[in-house]
Amino acid sequence: MKGESGGSLVWIGIATVVAVGLFIYKMRKTQKEKKDTNRGIPRGNSGWPLLGETLEFIASGYTSRPVSFMEKRKSLYGKVFKTHILGKGIIVSTDAEVNKVVLQNNGDVFIPCYPKSITELFGKNSILQMNGPVHRRVHGLIGSFLKSAQLKARITRDIEASVRHFLSTWLENQHCVYVQDEAKKIAFEVLVKLILSVGPGEELNLLKKEFEEFTKGLICLPIKLPGTTLYKSLKAKERLSKMVGKMVEDRKLRMETREEKALPNDAIDVLLGYADGAKQPLPPSDFISGNLIEMMIPGEETVPTAMTLAVKFLSDNPVALARLLEENMELKRQKISSSEDYSWTDYMSLPFTQNVISETLRLANIINAVWRKALKDVKIKGHLIPKGWCVLASFTSVHMDEENYENPYNFDPCRWEKVGIAVTSSTFTPFGGGQRLCPGLELSRLEISIFLHHLVTTYRWVAEKDEIVYFPTVKMKSKLPINIMPFEQNPLIQTKQN
Numbered sequence: 485m486k487g488e489s490g491g492s493l494v495w496i497g498i499a500t501v502v503a504v505g506l507f508i509y510k511m512r513k514t515q516k517e518k519k520d521t522n523r524g525i526p527r528g529n530s531g532w533p534l535l536g537e538t539l540e541f542i543a544s545g546y547t548s549r550p551v552s553f554m555e556k557r558k559s560l561y562g563k564v565f566k567t568h569i570l571g572k573g574i575i576v577s578t579d580a581e582v583n584k585v586v587l588q589n590n591g592d593v594f595i596p597c598y599p600k601s602i603t604e605l606f607g608k609n610s611i612l613q614m615n616g617p618v619h620r621r622v623h624g625l626i627g628s629f630l631k632s633a634q635l636k637a638r639i640t641r642d643i644e645a646s647v648r649h650f651l652s653t654w655l656e657n658q659h660c661v662y663v664q665d666e667a668k669k670i671a672f673e674v675l676v677k678l679i680l681s682v683g684p685g686e687e688l689n690l691l692k693k694e695f696e697e698f699t700k701g702l703i704c705l706p707i708k709l710p711g712t713t714l715y716k717s718l719k720a721k722e723r724l725s726k727m728v729g730k731m732v733e734d735r736k737l738r739m740e741t742r743e744e745k746a747l748p749n750d751a752i753d754v755l756l757g758y759a760d761g762a763k764q765p766l767p768p769s770d771f772i773s774g775n776l777i778e779m780m781i782p783g784e785e786t787v788p789t790a791m792t793l794a795v796k797f798l799s800d801n802p803v804a805l806a807r808l809l810e811e812n813m814e815l816k817r818q819k820i821s822s823s824e825d826y827s828w829t830d831y832m833s834l835p836f837t838q839n840v841i842s843e844t845l846r847l848a849n850i851i852n853a854v855w856r857k858a859l860k861d862v863k864i865k866g867h868l869i870p871k872g873w874c875v876l877a878s879f880t881s882v883h884m885d886e887e888n889y890e891n892p893y894n895f896d897p898c899r900w901e902k903v904g905i906a907v908t909s910s911t912f913t914p915f916g917g918g919q920r921l922c923p924g925l926e927l928s929r930l931e932i933s934i935f936l937h938h939l940v941t942t943y944r945w946v947a948e949k950d951e952i953v954y955f956p957t958v959k960m961k962s963k964l965p966i967n968i969m970p971f972e973q974n975p976l977i978q979t980k981q982n
């Protein structure tokens with residue numbers, strides 16, 4: 485009896501301490517929030533001690549409406565609010581105008597601030613962590629290379645070759661293929677050729693193997709102990725750096741002995757030309773190889789995801805698919821009758837196809853937001869973002885806002901007919917904006933366009949049931965299996981020919 489009552493007293497004591505602790509914490513929090521609101525810091529909730537609102541944030545990523553976390557807070561506090569996620573107090577903006585100001589004030593007011601696993605893996609030389617003149621120089625070099633006329637003709641042929649090659653293997657696999665895997669094979673091959681001039685073969689396979697291990701660590705717990713994802717990922721990055729570093733060193737030697745200055749052939753040449761005109765010393769090889777490895781990420785992540793989701797949305801929307809097919813068949817017929825090769829412009833001027841790509845990028849939200857840190861106190865539309873705070877500019881919220889898009893959850897490529905081919909605007913930012921606007925924007929559109937053209941004019945397909953998952957990155961849960969049959973059996977085409 486005595487023992488039991490003693491035990492109860494201990495529990496009552498613990499409960500009292502916890503209750504008093506929580507009361508004091510809540511009091512302090514309320515006082516701090518009042519002070520923050522008086523200063524002009526957006527309203528919001530910092531959630532539980534240490535955890536903040538992280539669990540709710542992550543849980544929303546596992547639902548079919550990942551934007552629900554933002555929507556709930558937007559309805560309580562307005563379009564710009566305060567929260568505490570992933571170990572940081574942050575200000576979230578779901579407002580297109582605020583996002584625009586954040587994107588356009590890169591370097592002097594805002595600098596990128598990414599989760600620890602990403603900064604750890606990318607290292608200090610990453611373009612995502614560069615600022616000021618070095619960033620402008622590297623961004624400019626990559627951007628002009630990707631837009632150069634000489635590259636446009638070559639890359640169009642390279643993408644066509646990869647797409648045709650992989651599509652031709654599809655019927656070998658008992659007519660069932662996983663679109664996500666196939667899209668990764670195509671996009672990685674294209675990008676590695678563009679960046680390192682490495683074509684199909686053993687070297688490419690080894691790079692792909694190491695690269696897959698490396699990207700697994702991009703979003704994971706920041707624990708660097710043997711056996712953890714981050715540790716394995718860092719080891720893969722070391723091996724990749726060795727391989728790519730050797731290619732850079734070989735190229736440097738070849739460049740030194742070359743008499744005439746040639747136009748850059750790949751991204752190695754581009755970054756080795758860093759010092760040209762800028763009167764700066766050549767950056768060390770690990771700077772160059774780190775940036776080259778980083779540039780390969782869209783080959784494994786963003787571009788294949790866009791290709792896969794375009795197939796998913798089209799499979800669910802036969803009317804849009806029929807219009808896409810009609811437009812692409814017309815181009816194919818023209819090319820067959822004139823015996824001309826396809827050009828960059830042929831693919832980029834297919835209006836409905838480009839609208840399908842815009843709508844896919846809007847609805848898929850592959851890069852759902854960018855993270856920035858304020859270098860000084862900044863006031864945007866009356867909201868104070870204090871020095872040192874992070875701001876998350878949510879692209880998903882803007883893309884899924886009824887104020888910006890009618891029936892935002894519908895896949896409707898026709899909505900873009902009113903605005904023309906959308907590149908980027910304050911309410912459409914799949915490729916970011918301002919000084920960090922993605923330099924691979926046009927290349928991505930071209931690649932998706934070539935893939936869709938050859939897919940719809942080569943095969944018809946029936947997609948198996950699958951769903952999109954949004955966390956940690958956008959993916960198809962079962963890699964989007966489809967059952968394909970050759971184009972001749974396509975009833976849509978037969979109708980057209982009759």
Ligand code: HEM
Pocket residue numbers: 596611612623626675779782783786787790850851854855913914915916917919920921922923924925927928
């Ligand atoms: C559908 C495909 C793609 C999407 C959705 C995408 C999206 C983005 C976004 C949102 C940013 C801005 C990040 C920020 O502001 O912090 C960005 C930056 C960047 N992207 Fe892409 N991207 C894609 C494809 C590509 C491709 C194919 C390449 C290159 C070969 C590429 C290279 C880059 C680079 C180098 C940056 C860094 C720019 C800088 O910080 O100055 N991206 N991308």
